[in-house]
Amino acid sequence: MSSGSAGGSVSAVTALSADRAGSGAPLLDVDALTVHLQVEGVERAVLSDVSLTVSPGEALGLVGESGSGKSMTARAIDRLLPRGARVSGQIRFDGADVQALSSAGLRDYRNKVAMIFQDPRAHVNPVRRIGDFMTEALRTNLGVAPGEATQRAADMLAQVGIEDGRRRLRQYPHELSGGMLQRVMIAAALLTEPRLLLADEPTTALDVTTQAEVMAILDDLRRDLGLAMIFITHDLELAAAICDRTAVMYAGQIVEVRESALMHDDPLHPYSAALAAARPDIAQTAHRLAAIPGRPLSAFEAPEDECAFAPRCPHAADVCRAARPELISLAGGLSRCARAVELRGALRTQPAGAG
Amino acid sequence: MSAAVPLPAVRPPRARRAGAIGMLVSTGPPGIASAMVIAIATVVALVGPLLAPFNPVLPNLALAFVGPTGGHLLGYDFEGRDVLSRLLAGAQSSMLGPLAVVVGAMLVGVLFAVISAWRRGAVDAVISSGLDILFAFPGILLAVLAAAVFGAGLWAAAISLAIAYMPYVARVLRGAALKERSQPYVAALEVQGASATSICLRHIVPNIMPLIVAQATILFGYAMVDLAAVSFLGLGVQPPAANWGVMISENQGGIPQGYPLPALAAGACIVAVVIAFNVLGERLFEQAQARR
Amino acid sequence: MRLAFIGRRLAMLVASLAVASFVIFGALYLAPGNPIAALSGGRSLPPSSLRILEARYHLNQPFLVQYWYWLDNALHGNLGISITLRENVTTLIASRAWTTAGLVLYASVIILALGIGMGIAGGLRPGLLDTSVLVTSAISAAIPAFVAAIALVALFAVKLRWFPALGNGTDLLSNVRHLTLPAFALGLSSLAIVARVTRSAIREEAGREHVQTAISRGIPRRQLVRRHILRNAAIPITTISGITIASLIAVDAVVETAFSLNGLGAYLVTSAQDKDLAVVQGISLVLVTAFVVINVAVDLAYAVLDPRVALGSRAT
Numbered sequence: 013m014s015s016g017s018a019g020g021s022v023s024a025v026t027a028l029s030a031d032r033a034g035s036g037a038p039l040l041d042v043d044a045l046t047v048h049l050q051v052e053g054v055e056r057a058v059l060s061d062v063s064l065t066v067s068p069g070e071a072l073g074l075v076g077e078s079g080s081g082k083s084m085t086a087r088a089i090d091r092l093l094p095r096g097a098r099v100s101g102q103i104r105f106d107g108a109d110v111q112a113l114s115s116a117g118l119r120d121y122r123n124k125v126a127m128i129f130q131d132p133r134a135h136v137n138p139v140r141r142i143g144d145f146m147t148e149a150l151r152t153n154l155g156v157a158p159g160e161a162t163q164r165a166a167d168m169l170a171q172v173g174i175e176d177g178r179r180r181l182r183q184y185p186h187e188l189s190g191g192m193l194q195r196v197m198i199a200a201a202l203l204t205e206p207r208l209l210l211a212d213e214p215t216t217a218l219d220v221t222t223q224a225e226v227m228a229i230l231d232d233l234r235r236d237l238g239l240a241m242i243f244i245t246h247d248l249e250l251a252a253a254i255c256d257r258t259a260v261m262y263a264g265q266i267v268e269v270r271e272s273a274l275m276h277d278d279p280l281h282p283y284s285a286a287l288a289a290a291r292p293d294i295a296q297t298a299h300r301l302a303a304i305p306g307r308p309l310s311a312f313e314a315p316e317d318e319c320a321f322a323p324r325c326p327h328a329a330d331v332c333r334a335a336r337p338e339l340i341s342l343a344g345g346l347s348r349c350a351r352a353v354e355l356r357g358a359l360r361t362q363p364a365g366a367g
Numbered sequence: 368m369s370a371a372v373p374l375p376a377v378r379p380p381r382a383r384r385a386g387a388i389g390m391l392v393s394t395g396p397p398g399i400a401s402a403m404v405i406a407i408a409t410v411v412a413l414v415g416p417l418l419a420p421f422n423p424v425l426p427n428l429a430l431a432f433v434g435p436t437g438g439h440l441l442g443y444d445f446e447g448r449d450v451l452s453r454l455l456a457g458a459q460s461s462m463l464g465p466l467a468v469v470v471g472a473m474l475v476g477v478l479f480a481v482i483s484a485w486r487r488g489a490v491d492a493v494i495s496s497g498l499d500i501l502f503a504f505p506g507i508l509l510a511v512l513a514a515a516v517f518g519a520g521l522w523a524a525a526i527s528l529a530i531a532y533m534p535y536v537a538r539v540l541r542g543a544a545l546k547e548r549s550q551p552y553v554a555a556l557e558v559q560g561a562s563a564t565s566i567c568l569r570h571i572v573p574n575i576m577p578l579i580v581a582q583a584t585i586l587f588g589y590a591m592v593d594l595a596a597v598s599f600l601g602l603g604v605q606p607p608a609a610n611w612g613v614m615i616s617e618n619q620g621g622i623p624q625g626y627p628l629p630a631l632a633a634g635a636c637i638v639a640v641v642i643a644f645n646v647l648g649e650r651l652f653e654q655a656q657a658r659r
Numbered sequence: 660m661r662l663a664f665i666g667r668r669l670a671m672l673v674a675s676l677a678v679a680s681f682v683i684f685g686a687l688y689l690a691p692g693n694p695i696a697a698l699s700g701g702r703s704l705p706p707s708s709l710r711i712l713e714a715r716y717h718l719n720q721p722f723l724v725q726y727w728y729w730l731d732n733a734l735h736g737n738l739g740i741s742i743t744l745r746e747n748v749t750t751l752i753a754s755r756a757w758t759t760a761g762l763v764l765y766a767s768v769i770i771l772a773l774g775i776g777m778g779i780a781g782g783l784r785p786g787l788l789d790t791s792v793l794v795t796s797a798i799s800a801a802i803p804a805f806v807a808a809i810a811l812v813a814l815f816a817v818k819l820r821w822f823p824a825l826g827n828g829t830d831l832l833s834n835v836r837h838l839t840l841p842a843f844a845l846g847l848s849s850l851a852i853v854a855r856v857t858r859s860a861i862r863e864e865a866g867r868e869h870v871q872t873a874i875s876r877g878i879p880r881r882q883l884v885r886r887h888i889l890r891n892a893a894i895p896i897t898t899i900s901g902i903t904i905a906s907l908i909a910v911d912a913v914v915e916t917a918f919s920l921n922g923l924g925a926y927l928v929t930s931a932q933d934k935d936l937a938v939v940q941g942i943s944l945v946l947v948t949a950f951v952v953i954n955v956a957v958d959l960a961y962a963v964l965d966p967r968v969a970l971g972s973r974a975t
Binding site: 118122126131136138140149152 | 871875876879
């Protein structure tokens with residue numbers, strides 16, 4: 013199987029081509045993406061050999077804990093990395109190399125790929141009106157007349173469940189609640205008729221009841237408009253509920269990609285299994301909640317020469333510590349577990365506290 | 368740009384060093400250098416007249432504006448006095464005045480801030496409004512007015528400046544005092560029956576002390592500039608007493624004649640000490656803010 | 660509601676001026692001796708003059724009534740008579756006000772153009788330019804106006820002879836020449852402060868999340884800077900500019916004295932030395948009014964620029 017070589021791109025390409033072959037030309041194709049950032053003067057890896065694909069109209073969940081690199085992946089795709097970032101690997105959108113885009117091409121790309129951020133209050137300019145915020149891209153990039161743009165914005169607000177759109181457009185962000193502001197952000201993102209949505213934990217900053225509302229709106233609209241989406245979250249169940257496929261990240265690496273329906277019962281990586289098991293199940297009594305021992309690693313803390321999850325993994329063996337595992341294709345998905353084949357089926361989540 | 372992109376934490380927070388020396392050391396090399404300058408200025412202020420090699424007050428017009436010769440490192444001033452000696456002697460009033468201003472402004476400012484924070488509600492609103500109204504008087508203007516009424520002198524000027532600065536101090540400290548006041552431990556002490564005075568004096572004030580010290584340091588710089596300005600105008604310390612602000616005024620005449628050294632030397636002393644207080648004060652302020 | 664804010668601020672303006680005028684007037688009574696002695700500045704006057712003074716200042720009436728008469732007179736442009744020059748204080752002030760206004764205006768232009776300009780340049784482009792802005796501003800901010808005055812005179816007037824050292828000048832052009840060094844002396848430390856605050860405000864805004872949103876939507880760089888960074892940074896920049904310009908009013912006295920300009924500030928100082936109280940009161944009233952008005956204007960500008968402002972004074 014994997015030869016444990018340091019250059020991962022060869023095996024990943026082989027694995028991914030099997031993955032791609034089934035679904036037709038992907039809309040977004042990330043291949044062996046590695047990102048280094050300057051952190052306090054030292055260059056550190058924040059993403060390592062990240063590969064994933066999204067087909068048109070497909071929703072991909074991107075799940076991980078803090079520091080796993082999921083937000084960073086979205087930013088890399090959207091070219092929002094900070095100054096001084098070193099990027100290697102390829103990102104292709106509709107066949108075009110995203111890294112090579114500039115000015116007109118880049119602007120066009122930004123119209124087609126829309127990002128929704130986590131904390132709406134921080135991400136909307138507080139001194140400008142909602143109408144200005146929503147129509148800015150339309151007026152500037154697409155040359156839409158102000159009156160027409162305002163009308164479209166009001167219509168889109170209705171679609172996200174905000175009545176009386178015209179009045180809202182004249183208001184300032186501080187006059188709206190967090191949930192409303194997030195709906196405004198979603199509406200604004202959809203105005204440029206994008207083909208791919210990058211949703212970075214859009215509901216994490218909201219309270220629980222609002223979360224469900226906003227989630228429902230996002231999911232419905234996405235399906236209606238046939239948009240592809242990368243949905244970033246730390247909640248595996250949430251991703252499974254609304255995404256066709258789910259990718260799990262750990263320490264800046266992709267560790268598993270799997271169809272959401274199969275993820276829970278037949279995970280391909282011990283980390284995904286542990287994530288699923290760690291969630292308390294309301295139908296079961298547990299004497300102790302299952303938790304993953306240790307703390308999550310950030311990308312730059314991950315060792316080069318062994319599996320990043322090995323120290324915390326209940327199934328770790330010598331082969332796991334011999335070399336960094338490659339992404340292999342298995343059962344229609346991908347796994348970065350050195351023992352994926354032998355552990356297949358044995359990783360299924362156990363009820364917490366059983367036995 | 369890094370603020371908007373969440374970066375992973377690199378190392379655990381540095382262990383805090385307690386105590387005044389620790390506070391000073393953690394301001395870094397600029398802070399330490401500034402503290403040394405201030406220490407030197409303080410020492411000179413205390414023993415300056417004793418250190419002066421020549422008489423700083425007796426005029427000798429024959430030697431007016433003679434350049435640096437012999438043992439006179441900075442030459443002679445407009446009345447033939449040794450500039451260096453006069454600088455050393457002048458440190459006293461140049462440092463003492465600001466000290467009085469800072470002590471006055473801080474004492475009254477802290478008082479108002481704490482009362483405002485403790486009582487909150489209507490009392491706070493009244494005090495805050497009153498302080499906002501007092502902002503109407505810039506320091507130097509009040510000092511000039513005082514000089515017109517009470518006659519020129521260091522004390523009238525110092526008191527006026529203290530009054531003018533006090534609202535600013537009170538406003539800055541009020542915020543911190545309010546935060547402290549809302550801490551749970553204060554409520555706990557109140558329930559235990561501790562008196563307002565004891566809580567304020569023994570808990571609230573000591574807890575905002577880093578901010579008070581930082582504020583006082585920055586204020587010293589401003590007071591020094593304003594007092595020197597008032598003395599320069601002839602409304603503060605009066606010649607022939609030695610004072611850096613007075614020295615600039617006295618020796619101004621030498622500049623068009625080509626003898627800028629005495630005036631510039633006095634100016635340099637003021638600037639050096641003010642920079643030291645500003646740098647140290649700003650760093651202490653950042654630290655005090657970071658701790659909250 | 661913003662209207663409530665504006666109303667409150669204007670009310671504070673009136674209150675500030677009332678208190679200030681009260682203090683300025685009350686100085687008469689704070690002086691050692693009786694008011695007559697204060698008004699005459701310790702000079703001995705013939706009885707007829709004393710009677711005139713008594714009648715003019717209504718000295719046999721209660722204190723508050725006197726204050727009212729004085730204030731009423733002042734609001735109608737009558738500020739009393741100078742004891743040294745025997746002329747109307749208002750006339751004396753008017754002839755000198757232009758110099759002061761010109762100087763403060765000139766210094767303000769320098770502060771705004773250079774200070775904000777340098778701050779924006781340094782804030783938008785990290786690197787050598789930014790570092791040099793930081794260093795020079797750190798040093799300049801600590802140089803008091805009168806030290807800057809003598810240094811500038813020593814270098815530019817005496818050594819290089821580019822500008823005259825003293826005096827006012829005759830026509831508009833020579834006025835500008837004569838006021839250049841004073842304007843720089845007056846504005847130097849304020850310029851440095853404005854540059855630093857501008858730079859850090861720009862830096863902070865550029866790093867804010869809403870700017871990331873705009874970038875992700877492909878807003879072109881120039882528009883991004885103008886509509887999202889500068890526009891937002893305008894709030895703290897306006898505040899600090901306003902505060903420093905207001906503070907020029909006090910320091911202006913020092914600079915006018917240093918450069919022997921016949922403006923209000925220099926006249927204030929000489930009157931204080933001569934104990935010509937009526938003049939001191941008159942000029943103080945004018946200067947304090949200007950100071951308070953500028954501060955209120957800054958608060959109002961803040962309310963216009965920041966729609967989040969509802970009540971209370973601006974954040975320091």
